[in-house]
Amino acid sequence: MPGSDFIVFGAPKIEQSEIDEVVRCLKSGWIGTGPRVAQFEREFADYKGVTAAAAVSSCTAAMHLSVLAAGIGEGDEVITTPLTFCATVNAIIHAGATPVLADIDPRTMNIDPEQVKAKVTARTKALMPVHFAGRACNMDALSEIAARHGLKVIEDCAHAIETEYHGRKAGTFGDFGCFSFYATKNVTTGEGGMVLTQNDEDLARIKMLALHGMSKDAWKRFSDEGYKHYFVVETGFKFNMMDLQAALGIHQLRRVESNWKRREEIWSAYNEAFFSLPLTLPAAAEPNTRHAYHLYPILIDEAHAGLTRDAFLATMTERGIGVGVHYLSVPEHPIYQERFGWRPEDYPHAMRVGRQTVSLPLSAKLTDEEVNRVVGAVKSAIPQASKGPASPVAAETVFT
Numbered sequence: 001m002p003g004s005d006f007i008v009f010g011a012p013k014i015e016q017s018e019i020d021e022v023v024r025c026l027k028s029g030w031i032g033t034g035p036r037v038a039q040f041e042r043e044f045a046d047y048k049g050v051t052a053a054a055a056v057s058s059c060t061a062a063m064h065l066s067v068l069a070a071g072i073g074e075g076d077e078v079i080t081t082p083l084t085f086c087a088t089v090n091a092i093i094h095a096g097a098t099p100v101l102a103d104i105d106p107r108t109m110n111i112d113p114e115q116v117k118a119k120v121t122a123r124t125k126a127l128m129p130v131h132f133a134g135r136a137c138n139m140d141a142l143s144e145i146a147a148r149h150g151l152k153v154i155e156d157c158a159h160a161i162e163t164e165y166h167g168r169k170a171g172t173f174g175d176f177g178c179f180s181f182y183a184t185k186n187v188t189t190g191e192g193g194m195v196l197t198q199n200d201e202d203l204a205r206i207k208m209l210a211l212h213g214m215s216k217d218a219w220k221r222f223s224d225e226g227y228k229h230y231f232v233v234e235t236g237f238k239f240n241m242m243d244l245q246a247a248l249g250i251h252q253l254r255r256v257e258s259n260w261k262r263r264e265e266i267w268s269a270y271n272e273a274f275f276s277l278p279l280t281l282p283a284a285a286e287p288n289t290r291h292a293y294h295l296y297p298i299l300i301d302e303a304h305a306g307l308t309r310d311a312f313l314a315t316m317t318e319r320g321i322g323v324g325v326h327y328l329s330v331p332e333h334p335i336y337q338e339r340f341g342w343r344p345e346d347y348p349h350a351m352r353v354g355r356q357t358v359s360l361p362l363s364a365k366l367t368d369e370e371v372n373r374v375v376g377a378v379k380s381a382i383p384q385a386s387k388g389p390a391s392p393v394a395a396e397t398v399f400t
């Protein structure tokens, strides 16, 4: 357990309304998949301005099921980014398809559409962009590539609940939008995920596959409507969300905007405080987009900052500040090197970012005093603090 004044990276902001709802759920006798999950699905769909959503056990499950529902499998390729959590790539592999990586734009840290174009083959069936840190991918360019080659788009929106791009909400561009409610995410259910799709058949299949492949509404078999027989129509998975988790999510979602506002304040405070340090700060959001402010990644280049990234991580931890690395690029991991022959150098932008990046605390739970502690710790950790910024970054943030 961390010490009492240790700032836990990504600590969720849990309030009394979540706690009360969880207690009510526990006392109700129905803690598994049930009415609270159905309510959370409806309210999440409303927030996103779509008609329906399917709650599942994680974003990993959401992506796995989306690939299957897209009819993608053995022999098919799905193009994604090397700067992501392993789950993105694993979901493609578990669905039986082959992941193909296209390098990032080093400024936005999102998949570069020009690199994607170079990776499209006759076997490509889908694009799986990740809205990294909550910053929208270039969806115009990606949608255009998808339309030209007849590809599905499965958006990894793990960081992107509040993200918007040119007036549209993340997760509604592609055929499938996949969200995470993991403990550190902008809305949390502890563990959990959601799929958005405009296609009713795909949605029904995802719900069915998420609960063993049992026929429609099998979760109601123990309800007061009387016992209902079900039939297993596909060999599905155990990827359902529980009412206990949805009890948290329903109240988390009600505060999604006020929590966003708090993270936006912290983001701006960091921009202002670190502007003159020899670090690379995250680029400001593009005009006519909305950043979800899920992560605040800074780059530590030893040549400018005077210490390595890993030394910086250790110093921050010593000072009681929890930090993250999002992410060592996917090709750095042995299993993918063995299986696909990937080498980090072949994705040089993702490799560099992955070796220099540090995510600072950005939870809505942070107090002003804790934000000041993070700022003080960063400033005192950088030996070259007087040398000025490592690269020109805009301290201002664009809101739309």
Ligand SMILES: Cc1ncc(COP(=O)(O)O)c(C=O)c1O
Residues within 6 Å of the ligand: 057, 058, 059, 060, 061, 084, 085, 087, 088, 130, 156, 158, 159, 179, 180, 181, 182, 192, 193
């Ligand atoms: C970019 C990205 N994709 C997918 C996932 C997987 O989400 P989950 O833990 O809900 O399966 C994560 C979780 O950290 C993530 O950051």
